[in-house]
Amino acid sequence: MRILITDLDNTLYDWVSFFARAFEAMASELVSLLGIPPQTLFDEFKAVHRAYGDSEYPFALFELPSVHRYFGTLPPEELKARLDKPLHAFNSARKRELRLYESVSSTLSKLNQKGIRIIGYTEALAVNAAFRLHKLDILKHFHRLYALEAAVPLTPVSSDRPVVPLHRSDLIELVPRVERKPNPRLLAHICALEHVDLKDAWYVGDSLSRDIIMAQSAGVTSVWAEYGTKYDPGLWSTLVKISHWTDEDIVRDSQLRQQAKSVRPDHTIQSYSELISLISN
Incomplete structure (x- = not known):
């Protein structure tokens, strides 16, 4: 092995659990603040997420119809201040729930020491993926990160997103939104770019x-x-309620899952650390 290409969400950390719990904390505050039923809130988030093709669109909160009806037209910074409580609830839950699976950091370090390049590949937006790797203090282990481009240019309303150091200006490679897993050309393209x-x-x-x-x-x-x-199915159901997936996406996923029933991976691991013993054999 010369390079390890690793998925991020639910491979390095439990994305389903952390994001669902953070969203639920924010939703609870929004329901109380706006005085609307939870289902209305979920439906509005789903509509915004579908418009941008991503269930983790960073600024969806600011585009909800119920928020506009309640607050009217306000400058971005003032609206952010008015929404401080639900934003704080999300950030607090994220800080509490976002953590690496056991042995991930030490394993990445050992792989680096063995001269193996670590390449991240994710369908998360690049800004979100880099933020998580930064917060979890493992960005330093990555030679490159291939992550999804945003549907539209993002205009931050906060400064909590990491800036890639100048000496790592080539760290992030944006993947076009039309190129989605499980397209094998993506891995072939990554290997070609990495000369492996x-x-x-x-x-x-x-x-x-x-x-x-x-x-x-x-x-x-x-x-x-x-x-x-392995995560709480109830948390997955929360994510389904706000999913950006279209009916066509759901049909495609069902077909892929059916196809996957006959798939036999080369290796199966129950801990990230098992990678070390696999490459040593």
Whole structure:
């Protein structure tokens, strides 16, 4: 192995649990503040998320119809101040819930020491992915991060997003929104850009239908992070309520899941640290 291409969400940390809990904390405050039913709030978030093609659009809160009806037209900074309580609830829950799976940081460090380049590949927006790696203090382990471009230019209303250091200006490569998992050309493209043969690359991810199918189709050694599939189904249901997925997306996902039933990954791990023993064999 010369490079390890790793998924981020539910491979390095439990994205489902942290994001659902942070969203629920914010939603509770919004329902109380705006005086609207929870279902109305969920429906409005879903509509905004669909408009931008992402369920983690950073500024969806500021575009909700109920927020506009309640506050009218306010300058961004003033609106942010009025929404401080729900924003604080989200940020507090995120700070409490966002944490690495056991052994992730030490494993990345050991892989670096062995001369293995770590490449991140995620369908999260680049700004969100870099923020999480920065907060979790593992951005330093990554040679490059391939992450999704935003549907529109983002105009921050806060300054809590990390700035990539000048000496790491080539860290982030934006992936076009039309190129989505499980497209094997993406991994082939990454390997070409990194000047590494497919046979010298490993890919680790939690999704059989998106990560493992993609890796195997590309001819890359596949490692299924099975532990990333273990989370509270109730939290997943929260995310479904605000999902940006269209009916076509749901049909496509169902077809991929059906196809994945016959998939056999090259390796299956229950802890990220197992990667060390796998590459030593």
